Amino acid sequence: METIIVTTDLSVNSKAAIRFAINLARARKAQLIVLHIYHVLRPTIWSENAYQVYKQSIINQTEKDITVFVKKIINSMNLSDVNFRLIMKDHVDATEGILEFIAAHTCNYICIGTRGAGAIKKIIGTHTSRLIIHSSVPVICIPSGYRNRPFKRLLYATDMNNYEAELIRLVDFVRPLQAELRMLHMAAENEFILDTASAEESLEKKMNYKVEVVNHQRNVLYSVLQEINIETKQYKPSMIAFFTHQNRSLLDKLILPSNAAEFSFYSQIPMISFKKG
Structure with missing residues (x-):
């Protein structure tokens, strides 16, 4: 079975990519993975135990928030038969985290939302352009303002x-x-x-x-x-x-x-x- 990955940071900009990934997974009868890259900063005065307790609470809450976020999108599409797997990956750099994940797991396509960039970001590189340059997996870029329509x-x-x-x-x-x-x-x-x-x-x-x-x-x-x-x-x-x-x-x-x-x-x-x- 094919695997399609869609990334989200719980922002409005990622909604269009999630909708597109859902439709693509249904058309290709593929497994859908929702990937979230996170990093929880550790205050220097905290003990390791205190940090781990705090980190796990953040992870648990984020998992709940993303699950609700994606299910609301599915409901807005009037669908009820969409299954997805949520994967959380800890990495200080979102793009590097995505690249590490697709290097270690078999996947066929990765969807990411994009909203463009100003001149400075063009030089530094957005998450999307960095993925395009470095990803071994086809990258599907979905503009944040994109609305579902028949793929013709x-x-x-x-x-x-x-x-x-x-x-x-x-x-x-x-x-x-x-x-x-x-x-x-x-x-x-x-x-x-x-x-x-x-x-x-x-x-x-x-x-x-x-x-x-x-x-x-x-x-x-x-x-x-x-x-x-x-x-x-x-x-x-x-x-x-x-x-x-x-x-x-x-x-x-x-x-x-x-x-x-x-x-x-x-x-x-x-x-x-x-x-x-």
């Missing part, structure tokens, strides 16, 4: 490098959702433009799933993300998919950020990011 179509932005292997993973994701899949590539000046009809016919045979292909010359007046945004406004996808390079140097990441990490700061629709390669 996914837009896959590609550089055409290893795209067939990437499409296999995307088809596996969209098939249970019975969603459309569109592959978008903006070709550089010296790149070959695909015959879209032939490409679609070939891909449908290989994937056993219909893939719409959009391939056109890049407009040098726009950045890649600007062109993706133009396509997004026209196509109105339910989600955007990226495959992210995670092995670039820190300097590379600062000069030319990952499309996925950068997009997560201002996207108004859900995004899924896979590790490339």
Whole structure:
């Protein structure tokens, strides 16, 4: 059975991610884990015993609060058959705690709420962008203002490098959702433009799933993300998919950020990011 993880800090921003994770788990018949990273500070004057008693009381209360929090979300969705497992992990850094957990446990997708970030946070890195850069598990970013709606179509932005292997993973994701899949590539000046009809016919045979292909010359007046945004406004996808390079140097990441990490700061629709390669 697949496992889907959704993180929460009991904030309003995490509600949309929990709703999305619930629907995804139901569609994929997967186990749902609600993950909460916590850390209880210890006053220096306290004895170890006093601290442990206090810490356990905080853990017990937080478990109750999160259980009520998630059950209220389930009730608001008019569902009664949703089972979830709550896991609490102690770590001083929330992102590192999440990464340690998914490294030690088998899971298929991780959902996290995002509300964007200002200029300073872009440089330091939000929880979401750090997960995208470091996670071996596909990260699904859900904007805090997102509202549940039928999942109809996914837009896959590609550089055409290893795209067939990437499409296999995307088809596996969209098939249970019975969603459309569109592959978008903006070709550089010296790149070959695909015959879209032939490409679609070939891909449908290989994937056993219909893939719409959009391939056109890049407009040098726009950045890649600007062109993706133009396509997004026209196509109105339910989600955007990226495959992210995670092995670039820190300097590379600062000069030319990952499309996925950068997009997560201002996207108004859900995004899924896979590790490339």
